[in-house]
Amino acid sequence: MSSEEYAPPKYVQIVQSIRRRIEDGTYAPGSLLPSETQLVKEFHVSRPTVVRALQVLQLRGVIEREHGKGSFVKAAPPVAVEENSRPGRAVLDRAEADENGVLVNAGAHPAPGSVAKLLGVPEKTPVMMRRVLFRDADRPIDLVTIWCLAELADGTGLGSSDLLAVSIRQHLQEAKGLKLEHVAERLSARHPSADEAKLLELRKTAPVLGVLASVYNGGGRPALVVDLVLPGDLHELEDAYSL
Template identity: 30%
Template sequence: MMWHETDLVEGPVPMWSQIAERLRRAIEDGTFRPGAVLPGEAELNRRFGVSRTTSRAALDHLETEGLIKRKSGRGSIVIEPRVTRPLNRLSSFSQDMRVRGLQPGYNTRSLQLTIASPAVAAELKLAPNSPVLEIDRVLLADASPMATSLTYLAPAVFERSGLPTVADLDGGSLYAWLKDVAGIALTGGHEKIEGAIADAATARSLGLKQPAAVLVCHRTSWALANLPVEHVILRYRADRYSFHVGLAQS
């Protein structure tokens, strides 16, 4: 049933909520795809015989839910859905994207041996001035920038396998390379996430107009015997990514 085919129902559910629910279902079933413009307030008023305040409340609610972006002179535009990742599972970016039917992609901007900063050395449990491999990449979903990734790998990772190449990193998951080439399977990690305003370079990389919010993730992953392998700083587009975690009552 199309969103506009039947009238609203008088009852306990507010008119604005009924309109919002119909438009939400139309977005979810693909009637309105990302980039499409939803019916405006005037059209909603005419179709359902409601006030401008009611139609505006419905569209405002959809914007609050992160389904649309309202732009002056352009209307209510459907935006790409957020990718949601559980916080209690260690997974690669590639796995996150494929589970949601998106094609992962990678753009490696630099790959170099460098000296670990005190913070990175502490995370990887290295001596001061130890060498690490630094990998700077942009992570893509269906060719659209989703996050930037600044990764540091401990020397033990590439002592036997050698360094990955740009082609290796552009062609697939770093976690897959660690397992298949370096022989290292990650077994756990810890992660800290905080909100921030994107700097100019990050905004350009992610195709954002400043000021723009990003979710900054600091993650350290380890292998058997709790040996730290990787420390990575990820900056996710806050309009495309979210995290969730299950809670139990104490």
């Protein structure tokens, strides 16, 4: 199998390239990064791929983005931490419409046992399920399923067939005044289910990273469960912290 099959997703390659240029002084603190159009041409990718890379850099505190002005290198970029260090948070801060999202399904669905337990409801209780597949230019890169308590999903766009133009966290705050404050994640290495393998275009024996995250509101109650599936050959998780 060729090494190209194990290359990181295009947006990760852009993130890594920009980080290296910041570290070697090509992009000095406070300087303006190339425009989205320039990055699209340089890396030969789609605009959503560039937007996702810039969002990752912004979330990691490496750059600041100003509407109508562009993206600027922060004066003191933090210690490098890869974009998947907090996968649950990253999901909540992604805008589906900006990142090559493809809606798989959305609507009421009986909560499976593991999800029901995390949400604090009986198994098979009807909850809102929203599943979106994200693609790079070449292949699927992750599969996200959001499970939300029915009463919290009511009046939101989580059941809509349209891709969300803002992040789930921002959407819930705007639609319901719901503030998400805490995430608890559980990671596992496993094989994909038949549905996951089909959607992610993987062999049934391919390794995946599974992230099951409980998301709590400001009152400490579970509001969402994020089920994230990452192809093992495209992702690794890294963290940095003080002792």
